[in-house]
Amino acid sequence: MRPSPLTLPLRCTLPSFWPKAGLLSMLLLLLAGMIVVATAVGSVAVPLPVVARLILNQLPFIHLAGWEASQEIIILTVRLPRVLLAALIGGGLAVSGAAMQGLFRNPMADPGVIGLSGGAALGAVIALGSGLAFHHHLILPAFAFAGAFGTVLLVYRIATRDGKTPVTTFLLSGMAVGIFMVSMMSLILSRLTSVAVVGEILFWLMGGLDARGWIHLKVAFVPILLGSAGLLFFARDLNLLALEGEEGAAALGMRVKSVQRFLLLLSSLVTGAAVAFTGTIAFVGLIIPHVVRLIIGPDHRILLPASFLAGGVFLVGADLLARVVISPEELRLGTITSLVGVPFFLYLLHKGIRDGGR
Template identity: 40%
Template sequence: MNGRHQAKRGWFVVQLFVWTAVLIASMTIAIMLGPVRIHPEQVWNIAFSHIPFLNGWIEGAGTKAQEHIVWNIRFPRVLLGGIIGAGLAVTGAAIQALTRNSLADPYILGVSSGASVAATLVIIFGAFRFLGTHTLSLSAFIGSLLAMILVFILAKVGGEISTSRLLLSGIVTSMMLSAATNFIVTLAPNADGIRSAMYWMMGSLTGSKWEHLTVPALIVASGTTVLLFLHRSLNSLLMGEEAAVTLGVNIAAFRILLVVITALMTGAIVSVSGSIGFVGLMIPHIARMMTGPDHRRVLPLSMLLGAIFMIWADVAARLVLAPEELPIGIVTALCGGPFFIWLLRRSTYSFGGNGK
């Protein structure tokens, strides 16, 4: 038994190493591709030349134009895509554990839609400016938190919350909030505001800058770290509430904590990228297929796979209709839609195996 455990652990370490290498390769290729092609050696020469204590040792970083393209345009965009993909995947894994259903994600449960309502009010009407420099991020977080609370209120009947009611409440809430977002857009005072809001609602990394990375990176890293520390509690939820209580988990308090963490992460992500669906649905499921249900392994693998997927989705969004650019949400939907249908066609889709 101990030998099997060691073998599984060794295989997981190999997986982490391989997918980390794939992530680095994906970042390099994504930065290389575009109207101006950059050699891979130049990509990292330029990157290292901006790191203190290393810039004096790096030569041949490229021309000023190449340096500007790589460091100021493509690098922050690729990094932001990786952060967003990792955050959405981790959030999806947490919500799926919370609901004990692999069909759940921030988009389906209405969390992204709640963040979109608040963020659209900021974009079009400049609402909530009293929140200061991080108005968009804070507003998106508040919107996502309120949406998640509403979902739980609607799903709670007789003091209990079932998985099916939670999913149905999430779908209804998402539809209502999406309608509210569309109504807000129709009230925009000019066509430019409508176009900006609609493009943002479909998800985009256009205009990514280094200053856009700080808040989502810190929140995604902090949220993922907390969830990793809570992996035993997440695992116990998969066995049912009674089993979790037996193992010493305070279900009510743990649910509240998960709601706050997932709402905070979703709000931070939506504030910089818009509403991007299906990533939190697909990636955790793929990670569990590769490594099993243990969240100590699912969370880091989901983080890597989510980052890789989002980087390539953004590459497709940039290049498929170049020089025009697709909203990245369209690309993720084209990938996630068939995956969602495949999940529905399976005989069971819940962790408990009963489909409820």
């Protein structure tokens, strides 16, 4: 059996002359370029130089001009907050997926597969169906976080026996609980009579960023950024778990259970906040960390920030496709990510079965 890329020595697979900081800088520039392009493209095209000037004009001590009032409204009110939210959520889901894969030493772990996304969506559906979400803009994210955290605790409890949490058992438990969450959402939908509320709930089930503005970005910014930064704090612990496993890490002095709980808590925070504003966006946390790991290696000190930036690039691009493929109508963002993610998931599953048989 070939060793999993999650358990290989912690070294970068790029040529030695390519510094890790250079890769992060490249990804940062790519993300900035994608944000400008995605903001410029739409039913009303705005020239790239105009978009760049409008964005730069929002920075302190910069005063530019040279655009029409209608272009400023389109860019700053409609497109830019949506694109920035896509970048933030894509990064959060990707870094959360990278942490889950490192924690369970399995490239098939991600917030959706282990039930986190389903639990967060159920929490959001409960908030919407009960009408509580319409009383304050923080209630919906709070319910989504509670759903995600409650789900992952349930999965963790089900999969843990005698102080051990086998990866296969955890993944299968997550899938089963995720199916249960979908059933509960269907039950809630069947009992609702308000067409408006049902339509809003369907938004969460299909995923999307339409009608998202600055207020949504401001609310999502703090939990996703804090949660992602918290996951970066545990990069060395994830490296140790990847190299030594739970027993080896514990023998070296790591408080494994505490680390697991903190990682699950932070991943729940990030996923809950993301799902609260986009609905269920599947497979971002599965695809991006796996691809990034193949390029740079399994060192989580570089893998986590690189996954955040690459996830932002991916979701900004996916949202751009959702807006332009059948313009002036929109595809659901969750549809785009699923079209990419399902074949990738099946490939990983087939590869795991094939390698396991050797």
